[in-house]
Amino acid sequence: MKRRDPQAKLPAAYWRLWWASAVDNVGDGIFSAAVPLLTVTLTRDPVLVSVVSAATYLPWLLLSLPAGALVDRRERVGLLWRSQALQAAIVAVVAVLVGVGRIDIVGLAVTGFGLSACEVVFANASLAVVPDLVPEARLHRANGSQYAVATAGQLFVGPPVGSLLFAAAAALPFGVDAASFVVSAAILATLPRRPLPRRAQPPIRVAVAEGVRWLGRHRLLRTLAGLLAVNTFCYQLGNVTVVLLATQTLHVSERGYGVLLAGAAVGSVLGGMANARIVAKIGALQALLTALLANAVLFVLIGTSPNAVVLGVLLGANGFATTLWSVVTVSLRQQAVPTELRGRVHSVYRMLGWGLMPLGSLAGGLVADAFGIRAAYPVAGVLRGIALAVALPVLLSAMRAGKRAA
Secondary structure (H helix, E strand, O other), rough: OOOOOOOOOOOOOHHHHHHHHHHHHHHHHHHHHHHHHHHHHHHHHHHHHHHHHHHHHHHHHOOOHHHHHHHOOOOOHHHHHHHHHHHHHHHHHHHHHHHHHHHHHHHHHHHHHHHHHHHHHHHHHHHHHHHHOOHHHHHHHHHHHHHHHHHHHHHHHHHHHHHHHHOOOOOHHHHHHHHHHHHHHHHHHOOOOOOOOOOOOOHHHHHHHHHHHHHHHHHHHHHHHHHHHHHHHHHHHHOOOHHHHHHOOOOHHHHHHHHHHHHHHHHHHHHHHHHHHHHHHHHHHHHHHHHHHHHHHHHHHHOOOHHHHHHHHHHHHHHHHHHHHHHHHHHHHHOOOOHHHHHHHHHHHHHHHHHOHHHHHHHHEEEEEEEEHHHHHHHHHHHHHHHHHHHHHHHHHHHHHHHHHH
């Protein structure tokens, strides 16, 4: 009988982080389905719809760098649970406003900004904590499991629940999301603390500059950061109108919209679960290149979807590819970046990668308004293909270097 490798087991502390993520992401999925449904009850203007999305991603541009410096200065577990507790308070206020009929587009935009500001701190701290809980050899598996549960919650379990709750009462999904933040915060508070080494802390400006310089000197990671910036811009350019594509062009109902997102999430969950095996079989950078190429092609096809079934299948395939390359890049960063710089380098990477998402949201609204709802995804796919072609020499060089090292 084959004996199981004991190193294959992930630590108990990691699984507490995993369960907190599971609860939190189900709530996020409920929220993500309810917000666009609420938005389209307030306006059908694609530009106004894109404004809500843009406000949600704006903190990644404005706050990512100082948040990274904060993560390298403060005890990270405390940052995790406190950010979740603050998010619980924000969503609870929104639930009350929706319940009394006092919410509007401005209120939704402000809510999105506030929640995302907390998420900037949470995401940077979470990425920095995982290598403290998991051996380096198991990072691909740990990150894959994190992405799988995040996707399952945000796109598979949460959206159909959110759409059903919204159909029953508009305030209900927001109240459930607030409760999920409370539960997640309680679990995170039980994680083991790992105080950072005591040392003289430079001013925030100097600390941020250290992270920028480190990333700037790493050719592969800085190229991936630039590629991520274009890809997330394009993702939002297409995705900001997906609710309009589904509900107006393809005539999907409110409940059907949640089911559509759930079906699309299957691919993302499978991508997270299969990540470690694919990387072991063909290599991390080969998997990365294949997934990025697939993303560009799939985006062009999504805009031509003739019905909701085809749209769901294409979104699922795109989710598989996106999760695959996301996990690979996260693991590469965690392995390469020194622990004392993790928060700052992750924050620079995320700022570059996510900072253009508000512009992508606005661009998607403008493209849809000028050329039709279907136009956004094909435009985004072409841009992603061009960006991949520009980055290809660096990726191929890194692949050759990896083969020589092996």
